[in-house]
Amino acid sequence: MQPRNMSMSGVVDLAAVKAAGEAKQKAEQARAEAARTGRAPTSGARLVFDVDEAGFQQDVLQRSTEVPVVIDFWAEWCEPCKQLGPLLERLAGEYAGKFVLAKIDVDANQMLFQQFGVQGIPAVFAVVAGQPIPLFQGAAPESQIREVLDQLVQAAEQQFGIVGAPVDPQAAGEQPEAEAPAPAGPYDALLEAANQALDSGDLGGAIQAYKNVLSDDPANPEAKLGLAQAELLRRVQDLDPQAVRKEAAENPADVQAQIRAADLDLVGGHVEDAFGRLIDGVKRTAGADREAARVRLLELFEVIGADDPRVTAARTALARVLF
Numbered sequence: 001m002q003p004r005n006m007s008m009s010g011v012v013d014l015a016a017v018k019a020a021g022e023a024k025q026k027a028e029q030a031r032a033e034a035a036r037t038g039r040a041p042t043s044g045a046r047l048v049f050d051v052d053e054a055g056f057q058q059d060v061l062q063r064s065t066e067v068p069v070v071i072d073f074w075a076e077w078c079e080p081c082k083q084l085g086p087l088l089e090r091l092a093g094e095y096a097g098k099f100v101l102a103k104i105d106v107d108a109n110q111m112l113f114q115q116f117g118v119q120g121i122p123a124v125f126a127v128v129a130g131q132p133i134p135l136f137q138g139a140a141p142e143s144q145i146r147e148v149l150d151q152l153v154q155a156a157e158q159q160f161g162i163v164g165a166p167v168d169p170q171a172a173g174e175q176p177e178a179e180a181p182a183p184a185g186p187y188d189a190l191l192e193a194a195n196q197a198l199d200s201g202d203l204g205g206a207i208q209a210y211k212n213v214l215s216d217d218p219a220n221p222e223a224k225l226g227l228a229q230a231e232l233l234r235r236v237q238d239l240d241p242q243a244v245r246k247e248a249a250e251n252p253a254d255v256q257a258q259i260r261a262a263d264l265d266l267v268g269g270h271v272e273d274a275f276g277r278l279i280d281g282v283k284r285t286a287g288a289d290r291e292a293a294r295v296r297l298l299e300l301f302e303v304i305g306a307d308d309p310r311v312t313a314a315r316t317a318l319a320r321v322l323f
Helices: 014-037 056-065 079-095 110-115 142-160 188-200 203-216 221-236 241-250 255-267 271-284 287-304 309-322
Strands: 048-050 069-074 100-105 123-128 131-137
Touching (some): 048 079, 056 069, 056 123, 056 309, 079 100, 079 142, 123 142, 131 142, 131 309, 188 203, 188 221, 203 221, 221 255, 241 255, 255 271, 255 287, 271 287
Parallel strands (some): 048 100
16 A cells, blocks of 8 residues: 555656646736737747758657647649638637647658648648648638637647647747736645645645635646646555556556556656556557546646656657557
């Protein structure tokens, strides 16, 4: 049996979680403001960019582990491209970081054109967690394009936990508007109490405290991550590690046994083992078992944090077995 006062030390830094949470909140507020004003919160230089063969690995494949990358294959001589391109660029601004747009000139990048199997232009693909997804070909109506983009954003979030990445306006060459200092959040005391309860092993108290914050602020990132940690610890506190690992080793096709073992792996700091075990479960199974393994994997992503390179690598591996 695991000791009551087990903690997540060595697995996740609560201070880092709080900082990441505040950054995410600011990004979400910026997107909400963009939706209200109809103006993108960041420079188009960061949301729309040209890509060549030399930069494809970093600019598209690597970036697709943080945000869906939509690819517009175009050419200067293509008249429909001249209609579609500006529309996609405008939508990239309106979606405010939920996806980014990579523009590839097929005349200058024949290898990429061939690797994607493009039959004609304009052609639009997406890359999510390193995996290419064909979207549509030709200058489609705006309503259809919006529907496709909505489905892409939803699938990236639901299947891989990829919700986009905030863009630094200074890095994009803009000077941010002066802002008054933000007042202290109304949940600081509650979150501090919840974090202390989590560190002391009062899992029931921590879970309730995080839920109290989320009942008023469902998107609060620190509370969501703290709740994920506390619920993980509560799941494993009454497990017999030796029995769980024995059961998992003897029954590799038993998804629930693998899920319990993955929880123990993560609490023990064996992050890659936990992720690999669940990805293997997704690969081996179908139906409800496959969904259970996938959902638990996303929950464990929440515990570690989206910016961790182990999460990035696991998302790419998950995409390979899903597509």
